[in-house]
Amino acid sequence: MNIRSLTRGDGVVIGAAVVLFIASFLDLSGYDCPSGVDCSRFSSPNAWDSLGLLMSVFLAGIIGAALVIVGRLAPRKVVGLDLGQFGTAFTVFALWTAFWTIIDVSDAGAGLILGLLGTIVLAAATVAGPLVPALKAPLVGAPKPAQAVQPPYGGQQPGQGYGYPGAQQQPYGAQPSQGYGYPGAQTGGQQGQPGQADPAQAQASQAQQAAPQGGAAPASDFTPFWFAVPVARPLYGEDGAPNPIAELAPGTWYLAVEQRGQGLIAQTQDGRRGVLQDTTGIQRG
Numbered sequence: 001m002n003i004r005s006l007t008r009g010d011g012v013v014i015g016a017a018v019v020l021f022i023a024s025f026l027d028l029s030g031y032d033c034p035s036g037v038d039c040s041r042f043s044s045p046n047a048w049d050s051l052g053l054l055m056s057v058f059l060a061g062i063i064g065a066a067l068v069i070v071g072r073l074a075p076r077k078v079v080g081l082d083l084g085q086f087g088t089a090f091t092v093f094a095l096w097t098a099f100w101t102i103i104d105v106s107d108a109g110a111g112l113i114l115g116l117l118g119t120i121v122l123a124a125a126t127v128a129g130p131l132v133p134a135l136k137a138p139l140v141g142a143p144k145p146a147q148a149v150q151p152p153y154g155g156q157q158p159g160q161g162y163g164y165p166g167a168q169q170q171p172y173g174a175q176p177s178q179g180y181g182y183p184g185a186q187t188g189g190q191q192g193q194p195g196q197a198d199p200a201q202a203q204a205s206q207a208q209q210a211a212p213q214g215g216a217a218p219a220s221d222f223t224p225f226w227f228a229v230p231v232a233r234p235l236y237g238e239d240g241a242p243n244p245i246a247e248l249a250p251g252t253w254y255l256a257v258e259q260r261g262q263g264l265i266a267q268t269q270d271g272r273r274g275v276l277q278d279t280t281g282i283q284r285g
Contacts, residue, residue: 004251009129016122017065026111064090226285
């Protein structure tokens, strides 16, 4: 589970569920106390005194919110439907029941009023969350990776390689002196500052790699780089299967290792590789 995959809409869903839980302990209806009568011994029932209302409004909304959040953190399908779709159905049902219940009550109490408001916000957030850009934004911002972290892929040192956040970018078409995939990069045994290579050795290595070797095809101009997605996006298998193998979450840096048409071959933190088909709006490190 990645908490950074939560959106602002999910935050609204969580807040509305908390309001529903509080409302379940409040009075469902009000009453007028006649003059001269001590009404301190009288109390209006709450939702926990009415099982049908508790299950159909308050707990139905809370269960729906939980399904939406779990479906966001750990996407999975039940009977061909996402957990989030089941959660949305629960929240709409809770709103429908709360609306007709409060109409049928002549003197609604704080519990019913607050419950209706909570179900309105809850159902609106679950339905509009995937559609409204403001609600699709990440709930927690993406932090920049620290320079001293261990390299997650390929063993390169932080600050080296084109595209790594914080590294000096090379002009387009220029051959980097070090970094992932460069054939002439030094692999060890050379003293000096990291990222500084002998220009003569780099040119010699480049010339050797450019020379035809048994009819081999020239290397691609693509250079791996780090990126983050603005919203959660599916990662499909390289074999072209229609079902996603993982979901890229906002707030996490991933490594693009290859170009595949208009998409990218990306690698997750656990080593899985797949095709990111939608690359619009990605943030390069």
